[in-house]
Amino acid sequence: MRLGIYCDSGINGGHEEMLKRLMLALVDCAKVDTLNVMVPIANESLHRFVGELARKHPKTRIFGLSYTAESLRDNLFAFHRMVRLTAVTLRTLDLDKLLISQGTIASGLAGLFAARRAKVISISYLPLVDDGPKGASVSGRVKWLIKRLLYRMPDEFVTLNDHLRDKLLALAPRARTTTLENYVDDRFAQSTLTMSAARAALGLPDNGTIIIAHIGRLNLHQKRQDFLMRAIERHDKAFEKTLVLIIGDGEDAARLKAIVNASPSLSACVRLLGAQEDVLPFIVASDTLVLPSAYEGVPLVMIEAVLAQRPIVVARVSGLESYLPDSLLFPADDQDIFVKRVFAARDVRIEALSQDFKRRFSRDAFNARAQAILLN
Template identity: 80%
Template sequence: MKLGIYCDSSINGGHEEMLKRLMLALADSAKVDTLHVMVPVTNEPLHRFVSELARRAPKTRVVGLSYTAESLSGDLLAFRRMVRSTAVTLRRLDLDKLLISQGTIASGLAGLFAARRAKVPTVSYLPLVHNAPKSASPSDRIKWLIKRVLYRMPDEFVTLNDHLCNELRALAPRSRAMTLENYVDDRFSRSTLTKSAARVSLGLPDDGTYIVAHIGRLNLHQKRQDFLMRAIESHGDSFKKALVLIIGEGEDADCLKDIVSASAVLSACVRMLGAQEDVLPFIVASDTLVLPSAFEGVPLVMIEAVLAQRPIVASRVSGLDCYLPDALLFPADDQDAFVARIFAARDVRIDELSQDFRRRFSREAFNAQAQTLVEREDAKSGIA
């Protein structure tokens, strides 16, 4: 099989980390004859990873994209040019299938439209599923109608769990859908680093201070760090002996900094630490982690935290109740329940959950599941 992977993101975040792991699995597959990976030249970490993979695995070929999704945003003429140009490339490659990395169904569109133009079967990889908007505004209704059309464009979907799989099947009943769960480096479960040692090495207080960490992209729409800030402000007394670490970078970093600096309560207990090369010490140093997102796939930080024997308190969205016990979940808009769960989390036993995650999210399980991508009946040639 000649397989293609397309990613036009300028970001190198959790979604791209999952894509890298899939590339490794597919490069090792005996069913894949050539793996053509299309990534932006300007996304240096991602392009460098693919280039190094191509040096190690001769079947992997790098196709540098001159654009990113973000550079095309709002420029319809540039978008149409890149669709035509990418379609020409796809025809030249003569792929059996193109896997398109889609953080949402509205991302990676240049690749999706180009594949349709070139008549290449497409697989949408890890698109988050959005439900119909509650708002009755005309603009929201129009956006939803457009998304409904987009959901029906890919021939197949690869998503993270059965909950998302069922939602995609409802939105695109004629497209095939399969589940491919995350995997996490087992160093998170093998680390001998203690909480005290981690705090000392990171310069964090080791005097009984209750440390809470949020690790993820700084995006208020999805990750809702602003909801976390409001919850802290409205329960200031609870956080007097606590320290909240915000780890990550993103488009809303400056906005979040302004929110923190404008509040005496937040300034006293919130530290914004930016992106960190290794999050393991911060997970180990924490008493609990938080994930108050509006929507999610299967977040890596959730798996990493549980493997490292640290509880993570998450909003009850996107089927996360399939992974975490009730004691670590809260109704998405309930600040009181959120704060109560944060400080009760230290008493939640997660030993069995950690053992289950170790089996469920292993690299071996992931690689075995990834093989089904190339073993399924191919929509173009009709062969496995």
């Protein structure tokens, strides 16, 4: 089978990490004759990964895109031109299927339109699903109508869980929709690093200070680090002997820094650490992790934390209640319950859940499922 993978994201986040793992699963499969990967040159991390994969596996070919989705967003002329050129490439490659990485249904559109133009079977990989407009504005309704049409474009969807699968089936009932849960590196479950050793290595206090960590892209709309900041300010007394680590980078880094700098209570307990090459020591060093997102797929940090036997408190959104016990969940807009859950989480026993995650999110299970889905 001749497979293609298309990703025009300029970001190297969770979706891109999952895409890398999918490539590794496919390149080892004997039924894949060629793996043709189209990624932006500007996304240095992703482009370098695919380049190294191509050097190790002759069946992999890399095609550098001169654009990113972000660069095409407000340039309709450039978008149409890149759709046309990408469609020409797809016809030349004579693919059986093209998998398109879509963080949302509105991302990766140049690849989706090019697949339609070249008449190649298109698979939308991991799109998050909107719930429709929350307001009654004309622009909101128009955008939603456009998105509903976009959901009808892919021939197939590969998503993360049954919750997202059901939502996609409601929007695109004729598309084949399957689920593929991701895997997490075994080292999160097998690490012998202790909390004290992790804190010492990272220069963090080990004197009874409670350490809470948020790991993820700095995007206030989705990840809601601003919700976390407001909760700390509202309950500043509870956070007096607490250190809150914000680990990650993103488009809202400057906004978040300004929020912290403008507040004495936040400045006293919040540290903005930026992106880190290895998050495992930070997870092990923490008493509790938090993820107050507005929406999610299946966040890697949630799996990583549980495998490392650290509790993580998440918002009850996007079907995440099917992964965690009620004691680690909170209503998305309730700051009081959120804070209560955060400080009670250290007493939640997650050993059995950790063992279940170890079986459920293994690399062997992921590889077998990925190959079965995409080579059907």
